[in-house]
Amino acid sequence: MAAIRGLIRLFPGQLVQRNLPRVTSFFVASAGGRLVGCCALQVYSKRLAEARSLAVHPDFQDLGVASKLVECCIRRAKERGVHELFAVTSQTSFFGRLGFATFRREKTAMFYELAAG
Numbered sequence: 001m002a003a004i005r006g007l008i009r010l011f012p013g014q015l016v017q018r019n020l021p022r023v024t025s026f027f028v029a030s031a032g033g034r035l036v037g038c039c040a041l042q043v044y045s046k047r048l049a050e051a052r053s054l055a056v057h058p059d060f061q062d063l064g065v066a067s068k069l070v071e072c073c074i075r076r077a078k079e080r081g082v083h084e085l086f087a088v089t090s091q092t093s094f095f096g097r098l099g100f101a102t103f104r105r106e107k108t109a110m111f112y113e114l115a116a117g
């Protein structure tokens with residue numbers, strides 16, 4: 001978890017730093033014994049899960065690492081019988097290529113913030 005936190009800390013502008021999913025929710029990528037990528041699948045209910053805390057170290061970007069991590073989340077969510085998987089992100093074209101779209105291809109998810117972080 002310390003290595004995951006270290007990676008997520010590299011992207012304070014893009015990633016929530018607090019209340020991270022527990023370690024068993026994460027898929028990770030490693031190279032030479034070093035953690036270089038992570039993505040968590042947070043399952044909220046049979047209906048809904050979130051792919052979150054996605055990060056790849058700058059030295060290992062554009063190699064398909066994040067795509068593989070998100071595909072792992074999709075596979076795990078399918079195995080668990082979850083109906084919908086969402087991601088809150090500014091990387092809409094990245095997630096779009098992996099098959100994510102606005103809700104039912106027409107609705108926009110909107111959020112009401114109750115607490116920061």
Ligand SMILES: CC(C)(COP(=O)(O)OP(=O)(O)OC[C@H]1O[C@@H](n2cnc3c(N)ncnc32)[C@H](O)[C@@H]1OP(=O)(O)O)[C@@H](O)C(=O)NCCC(=O)NCCS
Binds near residue numbers: 014054060064087089
């Ligand atoms: C967004 C982020 C996770 C992408 O990670 P990544 O490992 O570079 O992603 P991928 O390599 O799977 O895909 C990125 C690009 O490489 C391309 N690519 C995918 N597989 C490839 C391969 N085998 N060889 C070469 N390029 C490849 C993809 O088409 C994609 O192209 P694009 O630049 O047009 O988007 C990474 O930039 C990051 O950590 N950003 C900061 C944190 C963040 O924004 N997280 C997302 C918030 S939810």
